[in-house]
Amino acid sequence: MSNETHLDISGIFNPESIAVVGATPKEGKIGNTLLKNISSFRGKAKEKAKVRIYAVNPKYDEIFDVKCHPSVSQIEEAVELVVVAVPAVSVPEVLEQCGKKGIKNVVVISAGFKEAGREGAMLESELIRISDKYCLNLVGPNCLGIINTHVGLNATFGKTTPARGNVAFLSQSGAFALAVIDWAKTANVGFSKVVSLGNKAVLDECDFIEFLAKDNETEVITIYLEDVRAGRRFMDVVRRITKTKPVVVMKSGRTEAGAKAASSHTGSIAGSSEAFSTAFQQAGVVEVNSINDLFDFSLTLSRIRGIKGGIAIVTNSGGPGVMAADAIEESGLELAAFDRETIEKLRDLRVANFYNPVDVMGDADSDKFGTALGIVAADENVGAIIAILSPTAPIEFDKAGDYVLDLNAKKPIVPVFMGGETVMQPVERFKKHGITNYFDPVRAVKALYAVAKYSASREKAPAPPPRFKVDRKAIEKLMEIREREESKLGVGVEGFKVLEAYGIPVPSYGKAESAEEALEIADRIGYPVSMKIVSPDIVHKTDVGCVKLNVGREAVKEAFFEILHRAEKYTSARRIDGILVQQMVGGGKEVIVGMKRDTHFGPLIMFGLGGIYVEVFKDLSFRIAPLSKDDAMEMIKSVKAYRLLRGVRGEQMSDIESLVNVLLRFSQLCMDFPEILEADLNPVKVFEQGKGCCAIDLKMAIGKK
């Protein structure tokens, strides 16, 4: 459905009539549980009494007290939602009937499609074809179903319905959704909607994200993903929506040993995992790597969207207070510095420490604790409070809970009431107010850090990528030649032409096919020069002695023959295109600018300082093209070695501006020519401020357009 951004799928979650195809009175069958779950929808709320439910199964006239029809066609109305749980082979026929009847929303529970091999995949294509024909909003196939807690609709075959809440949960794994629903019920965690995405044959994560963005009952969209169906669309949709609602994603399969052959440096470093993380970051997604974090962060974001100020800690026990302070320091969050007034009030209250963390001490009762909370909450420097309580004798937890609930309206408070049975009452009350309690102060801090990260990314103003005037035609011509010759545009001279056409500075150069020509070129460029073999068959030119640096006039001819000799020895009868004679570029700092075209997201641009910084420290930054000026600047600034470009020990600052320019033009090049699969500008030499930069060498891998 990637072309329709304003799809109306509300009927899936708020239908006035539902049919269950494959309903059965046989206990334990999916069609049985489904019908039972959906039946209970009828009486859920008074105004929903009008909801009409039908069973479909040729074998029965009635199941429970639900009227049963032999087929969808024979139901007396075009129901708003059809849930299908018949064998895979029968699903296309059901869809046809739905389409003909003008039914729009179908959830296909049935498995046996793409996930089950070639035949299943063919069946799934059939579902897509029929859905396209009738514009069906199809969920699944191979899914658990959907839940809308706010109207009491459970259209899944799970046994449990979670409580109401304001977090929507999308899961690409049905089994994981089952586990989460079961856990949530016991843990008393609520959801607004639950969607099992299944094979995403028609509706995918983006369609549901778009819908949930407008859903008043949803404050946070929480997703377990295994892949995305359309990477660029995902980025566009989510980037827009995270401006108003947080999207929290756990993506599995980050470390697939998918070591595909990569011809460039960038290609070998930038895996699909980097692409996903980069795309998530650019789109403002809060990415997590564990189930704990997935729900800790989602639940906290469902009530706290931003933190304006530092974090205050109020505690009745020093130890856990320091644990929280450690975690705050280590996460990069800031401990609030209190106003003079706050400090004086705390001093009057006789607490052990009236700076942050505030320790009211073990002999404090709930009132003292609550008073301290109140003083801190009134301080303008405080953005959020972590309220830590150990179960000491003087503490009445119910009362302490009251203080948290009262003051939470003033300043976001994350309670860390530490204990089991003793703290259960307030913890359950917190839950009713959408507030999560933590036993571990470190988890509370991590959740607040997620809030801070989200709100920082939300505040970033998006800027459009610039478009430079370039000589696109020149490259198109080169690409055509390459396509005819069925060879890759490699290390050679054409590469430099490509860069020149896009305004990326390169040293003066020429390709020589004879020693005389080499001398002519060198004379034109000026001395010294570098000389390198031009051959698509020699990747590591230096290693085989096919590079000569700092060649003076007297040595040009000798160098020409020597390089040629070595190349011939190395490549035997293979292709040699000539020798590149290039201006020697002295000084400057070496950086690498690279690109790998990611299957899902397109050109993934990489930046880093050259050599050791990349190889040993993996000190790199990534962005998905096209880059805005801010993107390019951020890429440069976010590598640790940026300090080297800024200049250490009295050095001049490097020409960052010109480097931004190279990144932006390189980004445009990668966007304009999808046939460029991988590319390295390595090294790019950056000179002192005002003196520009220069791409010294280039590698490219070209594929079919």
Place this chain on the structure above:
Amino acid sequence: MSNETHLDISGIFNPESIAVVGATPKEGKIGNTLLKNISSFRGKAKEKAKVRIYAVNPKYDEIFDVKCHPSVSQIEEAVELVVVAVPAVSVPEVLEQCGKKGIKNVVVISAGFKEAGREGAMLESELIRISDKYCLNLVGPNCLGIINTHVGLNATFGKTTPARGNVAFLSQSGAFALAVIDWAKTANVGFSKVVSLGNKAVLDECDFIEFLAKDNETEVITIYLEDVRAGRRFMDVVRRITKTKPVVVMKSGRTEAGAKAASSHTGSIAGSSEAFSTAFQQAGVVEVNSINDLFDFSLTLSRIRGIKGGIAIVTNSGGPGVMAADAIEESGLELAAFDRETIEKLRDLRVANFYNPVDVMGDADSDKFGTALGIVAADENVGAIIAILSPTAPIEFDKAGDYVLDLNAKKPIVPVFMGGETVMQPVERFKKHGITNYFDPVRAVKALYAVAKYSASREKAPAPPPRFKVDRKAIEKLMEIREREESKLGVGVEGFKVLEAYGIPVPSYGKAESAEEALEIADRIGYPVSMKIVSPDIVHKTDVGCVKLNVGREAVKEAFFEILHRAEKYTSARRIDGILVQQMVGGGKEVIVGMKRDTHFGPLIMFGLGGIYVEVFKDLSFRIAPLSKDDAMEMIKSVKAYRLLRGVRGEQMSDIESLVNVLLRFSQLCMDFPEILEADLNPVKVFEQGKGCCAIDLKMAIGKK
């Protein structure tokens, strides 16, 4: 008690007679809860019927049904354990009475000592004095008390007694201990012993660790620490004990903003946090940074001590299986590669993936899951199994739990039964067998990683530090001069003498007080030379132009005057000792070797590659001296930039052997002279293999012995 390593404190945990001083019938008072808790000890087990319990309080004859005495002196026997809950001022008198009566074990619950300011601190000294006089084993003061679940002794004023278990828990925070006990009760987590360490006036963590090491009911020692009382002893004791029992520590206060003035590079980098982490690592401690990890790791280590082979994942749902695989890959653990036989058996079982992770699929029942578990458990390549189950319809969790319990005897299995209510029955059964279930596969992986780390550190054979023949006398003389002159042994020439005395190679040098002398020295050394100011008042010599490099014969005199001129301009009337004329050392790679004397642990040695690697990447390694040869080698190999020393792109390997030699000699120097507070050898130049290394510059801060 740091001098007595074979202290008998068993009476604290297994007393045959107990007195509660400060017992009272008044509800809500500490002395009331204490007596109640201890009274219930009497009838716990039949053979304990002989335990005699006494109350002490001049106001009563009997409290509950416990005989009450006016003072400890008047009890008819020297009880084995006295628990004291009277106001702080009265505690010394109680201790005196205990001592006189020959009582050995006292737990002082009372607060109002060191933690309460100067007067309290004086009272605490009094406790220490009396304890020393009578050799009292004193726990506390200012503590919650102690628990021994295996005999049913709860000598705390907390309301809850945890279940029996095989993890001993020591806590420096009483409030945190309270919270943990309360949580543990609800979560059904058991402990063998709980000790609230309090102010550690007499007995400290080491005394309890020593005791628990020999305690048959304790498999893991879990500690919450805020500091250690005697760092070196802690290291010695724990290093020995972690060879047989895991010690898991959470230390708070890692990020104290204790930015103390530091005169050396090492001093400014190596904080108390590095010292603690380094000491923990060297002693084989499993260090954690969150409460979750503290108990996750402890509980897992209490039944799994090592993993011989890779990790296998068996799951009924792909998603969570991949989550676990991601976490394994990212942690550095290894996924098991199965035998051919295993793969064939799994193929016959018709699972979706018969490589790792093994996916038995959503339609599998418990038997299929259990069979897959059995096949995998029989594979010799598998060291541990993560058994993941989502609550799909066909799974009977009780049955699946049986499989886990049966097979766990064969191979350690970490269950990840995902859900709430649905999985509760097997989860509780697991607990009874000491097995922790996780909802989040990522936590299961983290716990196994802790096991792997522990077992790797346990297998390390300790080696004694070497002793080199050195000229200790020479340095002693220098130190004496310095002490007389009340100045620090700084950048000057004496520094090189120190290094020479300890066999650390330095370039040829001499100190010149006139231009003629400079020329003489330079002639002796050979050209070119470097020339540097010698002045305790100039730290950043290069910045003020007081360093000249590559000076040829013709320029020596001029350089002498120029440096002197600049130095005088900079320091005005301050002290200038002359000019250092030094051999220019070309080539080699620059590393930094440094030391900061940590308050708790002594000399903390630092190693890293020079300049940018330290400043930008913080690519450093630390060890507490004395170093063994293995330590030194590990320090060098564990920095990322080690690759540079090994040689990149066809370079020769650096002389690692000679660098090890420098580290070891430097370690000996730091051990021999406690008056050296901080020292930097920066840079040390390392040449190609066989060509040695050389300390170019030195900074030292000297204090009183």
